[in-house]
Amino acid sequence: MSIKKQPYHNPLSHLDWLEAEAIHILREVAGQCSNPVLLFSGGKDSLCILRLAEKAFRPGRFPFPLMHIDTGHNYQEVIDFRDQRAAELGERLIVRSVEDSMKRGTVVLKSPDEPRNKHQSVTLLEAIEEFGFDCCIGGARRDEEKARAKERIMSFRDEFGQWDPKNQRPELWNLYNARSHKGENIRAFPISNWTEMDVWQYIERENLGLPSIYFAHQRDVVMRSGAIVPINVPLASGEVINPPRAGEEIINMQVRFRTVGDITCTAPVISDADTVSKIVLETATTTITERGATRLDDQTSDASMEQRKKEGYF
Amino acid sequence: MKTEHNDSLLRFMTCGSVDDGKSTLIGRLLFDTKTILADTLTQISNTSKKRGMEAVDLSLLTDGLQAEREQGITIDVAYRYFSTGTRKYIIADAPGHEQYTRNMVTAASTANLAIILIDARKGVLTQTRRHSYLAHLVGIPHIVVAVNKMDLVDYDQNVYNKICADYLAFAKEIGLQRNSNNEAGHDIRFIPMSALNGDMLVDRLDNMPWYTGETLLEMLEKAPAAHTEQSEEFRFPVQFVCRPHASADADLHDFRGFMGRVESGDIAVGDAVTVLPNGYTSKVKAIQLGEAQLQSAQTEQSITLLLEDEIDTSRGDMIIKTGSKIEPVKQIEAFVCWLSETPLSPARTYIVRHTTRESKAKVGAISYKVDVNTLEQQATTDLKMNDIARMSFKLAQPLMVDSYSKNRATGAFIVIDESTNNTVGAGMIV
Ligand SMILES: Nc1nc2c(ncn2[C@@H]2O[C@H](COP(=O)(O)OP(=O)(O)O)[C@@H](O)[C@H]2O)c(=O)[nH]1
Numbered sequence: 001m002s003i004k005k006q007p008y009h010n011p012l013s014h015l016d017w018l019e020a021e022a023i024h025i026l027r028e029v030a031g032q033c034s035n036p037v038l039l040f041s042g043g044k045d046s047l048c049i050l051r052l053a054e055k056a057f058r059p060g061r062f063p064f065p066l067m068h069i070d071t072g073h074n075y076q077e078v079i080d081f082r083d084q085r086a087a088e089l090g091e092r093l094i095v096r097s098v099e100d101s102m103k104r105g106t107v108v109l110k111s112p113d114e115p116r117n118k119h120q121s122v123t124l125l126e127a128i129e130e131f132g133f134d135c136c137i138g139g140a141r142r143d144e145e146k147a148r149a150k151e152r153i154m155s156f157r158d159e160f161g162q163w164d165p166k167n168q169r170p171e172l173w174n175l176y177n178a179r180s181h182k183g184e185n186i187r188a189f190p191i192s193n194w195t196e197m198d199v200w201q202y203i204e205r206e207n208l209g210l211p212s213i214y215f216a217h218q219r220d221v222v223m224r225s226g227a228i229v230p231i232n233v234p235l236a237s238g239e240v241i242n243p244p245r246a247g248e249e250i251i252n253m254q255v256r257f258r259t260v261g262d263i264t265c266t267a268p269v270i271s272d273a274d275t276v277s278k279i280v281l282e283t284a285t286t287t288i289t290e291r292g293a294t295r296l297d298d299q300t301s302d303a304s305m306e307q308r309k310k311e312g313y314f
Numbered sequence: 315m316k317t318e319h320n321d322s323l324l325r326f327m328t329c330g331s332v333d334d335g336k337s338t339l340i341g342r343l344l345f346d347t348k349t350i351l352a353d354t355l356t357q358i359s360n361t362s363k364k365r366g367m368e369a370v371d372l373s374l375l376t377d378g379l380q381a382e383r384e385q386g387i388t389i390d391v392a393y394r395y396f397s398t399g400t401r402k403y404i405i406a407d408a409p410g411h412e413q414y415t416r417n418m419v420t421a422a423s424t425a426n427l428a429i430i431l432i433d434a435r436k437g438v439l440t441q442t443r444r445h446s447y448l449a450h451l452v453g454i455p456h457i458v459v460a461v462n463k464m465d466l467v468d469y470d471q472n473v474y475n476k477i478c479a480d481y482l483a484f485a486k487e488i489g490l491q492r493n494s495n496n497e498a499g500h501d502i503r504f505i506p507m508s509a510l511n512g513d514m515l516v517d518r519l520d521n522m523p524w525y526t527g528e529t530l531l532e533m534l535e536k537a538p539a540a541h542t543e544q545s546e547e548f549r550f551p552v553q554f555v556c557r558p559h560a561s562a563d564a565d566l567h568d569f570r571g572f573m574g575r576v577e578s579g580d581i582a583v584g585d586a587v588t589v590l591p592n593g594y595t596s597k598v599k600a601i602q603l604g605e606a607q608l609q610s611a612q613t614e615q616s617i618t619l620l621l622e623d624e625i626d627t628s629r630g631d632m633i634i635k636t637g638s639k640i641e642p643v644k645q646i647e648a649f650v651c652w653l654s655e656t657p658l659s660p661a662r663t664y665i666v667r668h669t670t671r672e673s674k675a676k677v678g679a680i681s682y683k684v685d686v687n688t689l690e691q692q693a694t695t696d697l698k699m700n701d702i703a704r705m706s707f708k709l710a711q712p713l714m715v716d717s718y719s720k721n722r723a724t725g726a727f728i729v730i731d732e733s734t735n736n737t738v739g740a741g742m743i744v
Binding site: 011012016019020024054056058059149169170171172174175179180192195197198 | 321323391392393394397401402404416417538539541542553554558563566571573574603604612614616629653667668669670722726727728730735737740
């Protein structure tokens with residue numbers, strides 16, 4: 001006995017299926033929400049989402065603006081790429097910065113070199129209020145971390161931006177419920193079902209451009225508690241951050257970034273992959289998870305992401 | 315050079331009672347297909363040691379959220395991913411507790427195959443019946459009955475055979491089994507295994523030479539993807555209408571694209587179509603996916619349809635092939651699973667969301683409630699969380715529905731509570 005019969009339809013390839021699902025989700029957001037926004041960082045996941053939005057809405061304009069919450073500690077290459085992409089698409093890009101929240105006094109750092117990543121949630125909530133957004137589209141994936149495995153595609157946040165794992169709407173079939181009352185917010189994740197591998201395969205298939213730091217390049221780094229830490233990174237302002245600590249040996253290494261976040265908490269990996277195809281191959285054979293390899297702030301506890309989500313982190 | 319990525323995709327779910335070995339099975343699949351990376355493994359082996367275990371406990375891989383870990387149980391549905399050289403898999407992992415019928419229904423709604431775990435020492439239990447009934451109700455076409463922990467019954471073929479026979483007897487009782495005159499039945503297959511030892515999941519060890527059937531992974535690799543097994547009618551709920559008339563490009567001035575996902579069937583340029591509920595007719599002028607012009611499109615593709623005639627169409631309308639039978643209805647009869655802690659209130663008005671369309675709905679009659687353990691029908695006037703009932707709704711707006719057994723996309727709906735906006739019910743149209 002064998003299940004296999006001649007199929008009536010040929011099934012879609014996994015990338016076509018994932019693409020179709022993501023387009024459907026983006027169009028549901030557009031159909032159900034009155035004032036959505038697409039969070040766009042210039043990173044690989046959000047670049048995939050931009051491509052998906054093109055496929056979902058062209059020849060029309062996107063039914064939402066793009067927004068970046070800038071910690072002020074982003075790689076210049078990524079910021080340039082972000083601006084270039086938004087300009088090419090002719091879509092509106094809103095930038096709100098954690099540094100402005102610091103000036104307003106709504107973000108207070110414990111120390112000047114505290115990573116600003118987790119403070120993005122304050123600035124994000126301020127921007128949501130400023131523009132009255134009822135839905136933020138983001139690039140989070142369920143495979144990134146255990147706490148995300150149960151995340152909904154349309155995830156509900158209360159007035160404080162809090163995510164309550166006990167108070168999420170059941171999600172059945174492809175019938176999404178993105179309704180919200182004033183002040184509440186939906187976070188929509190069109191690539192929930194994608195893995196890091198799917199993302200790279202899609203980038204390869206669609207010939208998507210990426211910020212140069214995703215590809216192998218030479219960089220000054222130090223080894224700090226087992227992680228590769230980029231040092232002396234110049235910012236647009238002219239400021240240079242991440243100085244080496246006393247006694248640390250500066251090494252010039254060939255590295256690339258698997259994820260591009262805040263400079264102070266994103267580590268590169270050793271790699272000679274200088275094309276997308278090589279990255280696809282490297283991703284297939286890597287032995288370390290994306291988050292494990294590259295996040296300097298998540299390693300304290302495997303529940304730390306969940307904690308941050310409860311506090312309103314994306 | 316570009317790599318080819320033409321793998322298909324299968325969504326499946328696992329059902330089992332607590333301690334049947336569900337987490338171990340999923341952990342094994344992920345581990346044996348090399349989905350688990352070194353750092354994750356280090357993390358769980360540390361945790362295993364901390365808990366005083368000798369071997370790495372693979373079930374920790376699927377251990378979810380803090381709150382649950384504190385309670386020591388899994389609640390809700392978690393999604394996991396792995397892929398082989400030929401296929402990508404999405405696993406919906408739902409706990410087996412009686413209280414969690416709603417989680418199982420949720421997980422089942424997107425699955426095309428269910429693995430039902432049975433502990434070889436215990437055989438077919440009430441829970442097995444419940445899981446099978448729910449898989450049946452939610453229309454999962456392929457069922458794999460996995461008789462686990464064979465190592466604890468000395469890999470005894472007789473134990474396995476008896477469990478298979480018991481299961482089949484019960485499957486017949488509830489109309490689960492596929493036979494020659496029951497085309498709509500389910501495809502049921504059996505497999506003996508030891509999830510703990512990784513026997514018959516990905517690898518075939520030497521313990522059960524009497525079993526010559528496929529391993530679990532072989533079954534998964536060959537199981538048909540959704541929508542591939544039978545001819546289905548074309549159903550295209552309009553999600554969004556694209557009218558870039560303000561665009562600087564004069565060519566786009568009259569562009570009117572109907573955007574949506576083909577929920578079932580297929581469509582080609584030139585096909586005659588009808589737009590419901592109004593009944594306007596036209597022909598397909600073009601099919602687009604991004605910049606690509608397609609000659610035809612099939613189930614599950616998200617596309618943009620352009621029609622020959624200017625037709626006033628908006629979100630919530632449904633495009634079908636002219637001649638296809640589907641009538642807008644203002645009353646629906648359905649099996650409904652209640653999902654909310656707040657019971658159904660027959661006096662209230664709810665919102666029913668069906669495809670891309672919403673309607674206010676009033677509760678009609680509740681015919682009966684199904685006891686998911688005995689499958690008995692019981693008279694009832696209310697519905698509490700995890701209850702399943704056959705009932706009807708009266709609708710303010712017409713919906714274009716098919717019966718769920720014919721079409722899982724156009725036969726399904728959710729019920730929304732307007733005051734909280736929560737999703738409170740899941741319906742399958744009779
Ligand atoms: N001997 C044996 N034990 C198993 C097998 N599968 C799972 N177990 C054990 O049964 C217990 C419950 O398994 P778990 O996967 O946590 O069950 P779940 O509650 O269904 O997720 C654990 O102690 C497992 O190690 C098996 O095939 N053989």
